[in-house]
Amino acid sequence: MTDHRWTPRENDVTDALRAHYAPPADEGYWEALEARILAHVARGGDGDGWWSALAGMARPALAAAAILVLVAGAAVVHTRQLDARNAYASVISAAPPSIESSARLSSTPDGDATINYILSH
Amino acid sequence: MAMLATTTLQSPSMLAPVDGDGAATERAIVVAAQRGSDDAFAALVRLHQRRSYSVVRAIVLSHEDAEDAVQEGFLHAHRALDRFRPDQPFGAWLYRIMANAALDLVRRRKVRDADELPDNVAIPFRDPAESGELRERLQEALTHLTDRQRAVIVLHDVEGFTHGEIGRTLGIPEGTARSDLHHARATLRRLLQNIRSTS
Numbered sequence: 001m002t003d004h005r006w007t008p009r010e011n012d013v014t015d016a017l018r019a020h021y022a023p024p025a026d027e028g029y030w031e032a033l034e035a036r037i038l039a040h041v042a043r044g045g046d047g048d049g050w051w052s053a054l055a056g057m058a059r060p061a062l063a064a065a066a067i068l069v070l071v072a073g074a075a076v077v078h079t080r081q082l083d084a085r086n087a088y089a090s091v092i093s094a095a096p097p098s099i100e101s102s103a104r105l106s107s108t109p110d111g112d113a114t115i116n117y118i119l120s121h
Numbered sequence: 122m123a124m125l126a127t128t129t130l131q132s133p134s135m136l137a138p139v140d141g142d143g144a145a146t147e148r149a150i151v152v153a154a155q156r157g158s159d160d161a162f163a164a165l166v167r168l169h170q171r172r173s174y175s176v177v178r179a180i181v182l183s184h185e186d187a188e189d190a191v192q193e194g195f196l197h198a199h200r201a202l203d204r205f206r207p208d209q210p211f212g213a214w215l216y217r218i219m220a221n222a223a224l225d226l227v228r229r230r231k232v233r234d235a236d237e238l239p240d241n242v243a244i245p246f247r248d249p250a251e252s253g254e255l256r257e258r259l260q261e262a263l264t265h266l267t268d269r270q271r272a273v274i275v276l277h278d279v280e281g282f283t284h285g286e287i288g289r290t291l292g293i294p295e296g297t298a299r300s301d302l303h304h305a306r307a308t309l310r311r312l313l314q315n316i317r318s319t320s
Contacts (some may be wrong), residue, residue: 013313014278016259030134030170033188038159039164039233040192041199 150205155202166195169212173219176290177273180223180268182230185212194219216290220272224239227268255313262312270305273298 024030147168151159170191177190198218205214263271272291276282279297284302288295 011257012255016256017275018279020256020260020263021175021178021275023178023264024172033174033191034163034166034170036188037170037192041162041196045193056253076174109307 123201135270147211151202151205151207151211153270155205155207158219162199165211167252169215170195175217175280176216176219176276177223179280180220181227182264186226186230191219193226194222197222213286213289217292220292225270258313259309262309264314266305266308267301269293270301270308271303274305274309276303299302 150164150168152242154165173191175193176308177194178184178187180185181190194215198215205211228264244319266274269291273287276287279286282290284295284298287293287298291298293301
């Protein structure tokens with residue numbers, strides 16, 4: 001394959017290409033660019049992209065997420081403790097007569113009950 | 122280090138290692154930069170920023186983008202400096218990084234501008250007698266090349282890179298660089314034919 005080489009008549013295209021892509025000739029420009037490059041390197045980049053913004057937000061976001069997890073965990077534990085306490089309280093309030101009184105009732109002879117009934121009437 | 126920072130190196134070839142004392146001096150600067158010397162890195166910037174600009178300018182579409190790409194390229198090079206082997210030509214390593222930074226910037230620009238610019242920019246008719254017509258038409262014609270074709274023709278015809286150097290810089294086979302050059306020239310020839318035949 002040839003390179004489609006430019007003919008001598010087409011040298012003007014190459015000249016136009018060179019003119020279009022010519023780097024700045026001013027020495028001051030390069031000194032300024034060098035300073036700009038070194039400052040950019042020292043900063044570690046511009047940090048103006050969305051990824052940089054996200055990276056900048058990552059640390060506080062992680063801290064906030066950790067706090068949220070802790071708060072949510074504490075809330076869950078507290079809720080469970082409340083539930084357990086309520087369940088226990090409901091069991092206590094609905095408890096049947098004590099064993100002692102039940103035993104006393106069950107130990108009363110039938111004859112005593114009859115006498116008590118007659119006396120009350 | 123001040124002496125190193127003010128040393129100027131000239132290389133007859135764009136990517137070939139600097140010869141003789143120049144190569145040894147550059148190697149010393151690279152090693153010093155790898156050890157953390159800011160002055161040495163500044164010297165590398167001074168030595169290579171013009172060629173780096175030319176490499177990225179061949180890939181991006183504007184001078185402003187070329188400046189941004191050079192900055193990013195040097196930032197990447199600084200971060201990767203400890204992985205560079207000083208026995209290799211520093212220029213070839215650096216310009217590959219520059220080319221990647223420029224290609225990355227072009228990709229980001231395309232994503233950003235996808236809704237703003239059509240894929241193909243039509244060449245409007247203008248009076249060929251207009252001053253600077255060839256230059257303006259050339260600028261428009263360059264937008265009809267692929268990014269890689271544009272980079273190849275500029276690196277070859279403007280910067281004087283060989284096909285092999287272009288391949289190493291852009292990370293493509295030498296034959297692909299040769300083929301891209303062929304198609305780029307054919308496209309420019311076709312698009313510029315009218316104006317050139319009438320001027």
